Amino acid sequence: MHVLRFISRRIGISFLVLLGASLLMYVLTINAGDPLADLRESNSENKQNLMDQRTEIMGLNDPWYVRYWNWLFGVSKCFALQCDFGTTRNGVSVNSxxxxxxxxxxxxxxxxxxxxxxxxxxxxxxxxxxxxxxxxxxxxxxxxxxxxxxxxxxxxxxxxxxxxxxxxxxxxxLLSPGAMILWGLGLGLILQAIVGGGRKRRLYTLGITWVFVTGALFYFEAVxxxxxxxxxxxxxxxxxxxxxxxxxxxxxxxxxxxxxxxxxxxxxxxxxxxxxxxxxxxxxxxxxxxxxxxxxxxxxxxxxxxxxxxxxxxxxxxxxxxxxxxxxxxxxxxxxxxxxxxxxxxxxxxxxxxxxxxxxxxxxxxxxxxxxxxxxxxxxxxxxxxxxxxxxxxxxxxxxxxxxxxxxxxxxxxxxxxxxxxxxxxxxxxxxxxxxxxxxxxxxxxxxxxxxxxxxxxxxxxxxxxxxxxxxxxxxxxxxxxxxxxxxxxxxxxxxxxxxxxxxxxx
Structure with missing residues (x-):
């Protein structure tokens, strides 16, 4: 019971954090620039028509809180497994x-x-x-x-x-014999440092690793x-x-x-x-x-x-x-x-x-x-x-x-x-x-x-x-x-x- 109450409390706090952060992120995003900037600089004859279309798709005539509410309402449908993340400014569904x-x-x-x-x-x-x-x-x-x-x-x-x-x-x-020997020596030095121990143990580790790795590389090269x-x-x-x-x-x-x-x-x-x-x-x-x-x-x-x-x-x-x-x-x-x-x-x-x-x-x-x-x-x-x-x-x-x-x-x-x-x-x-x-x-x-x-x-x-x-x-x-x-x-x-x-x- 304590564990369930603990998890439920954490989920509730996390939901409130996510809600507040989403509001902040939305406000920062819509104030990051002008969504019509590229069309304002266009020389196209139907520039105004394109701007009107994008304004309609993005809901730019609505207040920011209405736009945020519409996005939040679409996301809330995820609880019914019918998420709606909105559409891009080109009319493409974000769900896709x-x-x-x-x-x-x-x-x-x-x-x-x-x-x-x-x-x-x-x-x-x-x-x-x-x-x-x-x-x-x-x-x-x-x-x-x-x-x-x-x-x-x-x-x-x-x-x-x-x-x-x-x-x-x-x-x-291709690997040259010198490269194979160096690879074996390098891996042997790394392994003896990890294994540790006295000098004799380190030398054994270095030697065995060196011989094994070098031999394996020669075999790999041959086959x-x-x-x-x-x-x-x-x-x-x-x-x-x-x-x-x-x-x-x-x-x-x-x-x-x-x-x-x-x-x-x-x-x-x-x-x-x-x-x-x-x-x-x-x-x-x-x-x-x-x-x-x-x-x-x-x-x-x-x-x-x-x-x-x-x-x-x-x-x-x-x-x-x-x-x-x-x-x-x-x-x-x-x-x-x-x-x-x-x-x-x-x-x-x-x-x-x-x-x-x-x-x-x-x-x-x-x-x-x-x-x-x-x-x-x-x-x-x-x-x-x-x-x-x-x-x-x-x-x-x-x-x-x-x-x-x-x-x-x-x-x-x-x-x-x-x-x-x-x-x-x-x-x-x-x-x-x-x-x-x-x-x-x-x-x-x-x-x-x-x-x-x-x-x-x-x-x-x-x-x-x-x-x-x-x-x-x-x-x-x-x-x-x-x-x-x-x-x-x-x-x-x-x-x-x-x-x-x-x-x-x-x-």
Missing amino acids: LLPQAAASTMRLVVLATLIAIVVGVAIGILTAIRQYSGFDYVTTFLAFLFFSLPVFWAAVLLKEYGAIRFNDWIADP DWFRQPALGVGVVVIAAAGAAVLVTALVTGLDNRRVLYAALTTVVVGGVSYLALMPVLDEPNWWILFGLLVLAMALSNLVGWLWGGYDKRRAMFVSSITGFIMSLLVAGDQMLSHWASFLDLKPRPISTIGSETPNFPGGFWEDVLDKGTQLILPTILLALVSIAGHSRYTRSSMLEVMGQDYVRTARAKGLSERAVITKHAFRNALIPITTIVAFDFAALIGGAVITEQVFGWKGMGAMFKQGLQQVDPPPVMAFFLVTGVAAILMNLVADIAYAYLDPRIRR
Whole structure:
């Protein structure tokens, strides 16, 4: 009952905030210029007729509050699932423009947000654990560098090196032996800094990574893997098994054999299912993939429940995560196996303009690759700044929590460092991080306006810019409504997360 009352109160406050902000946005938009400016300068013989038509369409003869009320009344029909967002000054219904624009922007922003949360929080935890190490100093420097990057300048660099030069290279992907050795050495240095430990451990990590990466690059070069890549069922199963062990170690520790066996059984069931479903996965659709994901989650939970014994809840949780990771690996393997056919259709795979290739003739996976490659550069651009912010806030929050008495008590009781970090420190450190994530989502939507402009995406940013330039309120208000509702929903999710993380907040 307390939770429902808490959520209802937050929804009511959010609605009032959205209503007041919409009034302010509408007034600012209609006073941003003259909607008839282009026609006043026209030399057309029917200039007056055109001005009269636009005046009628936009309702310019009505007072501003009447126009706002008409827009608000149309939007209120959304409660009856009959939304009316008005028409542009050219008489085009905003309802017909909004779905594609919103889908384009949300696809970009949601993906960037998820990447920023996962990577930023992980880096923040690692730097807090490895405070004042070389890894901490380098990460701090890079975080401040990325946080201060001008978006438009970084976008130009990404276009040059991530699109134009990559497209040139992928046409004939050659790596010199010196480049392979340097790549292996660079990744080895990064990994040994993350793993840490004594000098001997660092040298082992550096050497093994160097040999493995260099050998893999020589193999890829020999078999032309960069143009005809694939993982195969064996690699998918091995990678999923590694993920199962890692997730088990983080959640319960490897001493809990039932949870570990549940995760590994999930991998085996997933591998057998992949072999059986290969003909279906070769050319599926989104409904089939969604159904298979639901089935994978159901089977994972069943395996966790059967193996769990006294610890069914955590066994089901670990099995579900393992099943989800394996589903991602299977999808990744399918995309890689269709990379060669995608390159045949689109020799220069990463375009610098647009969110997809018009009239693209490929099948399902080729179409996914086309849209996915177009997501890479703007997603990286949006995610970099957020990763920098998330990592700094996570580090600060973790360091503050790890200095508390209850964390020192947990260590004094003899709990493992894993249990101290995951069960005691991280959960309490999540409360301020949740606030930052919610606000950052709204900031990302605002930043997407510039990013879409640079990369030529026809999303909400283009609609907002055009409406503002033409002093046309309906497109601008549609942008405000979608982004405002999304921001408010994220803040509502954050409030609910507070109540889950700390039950005292519910009161």
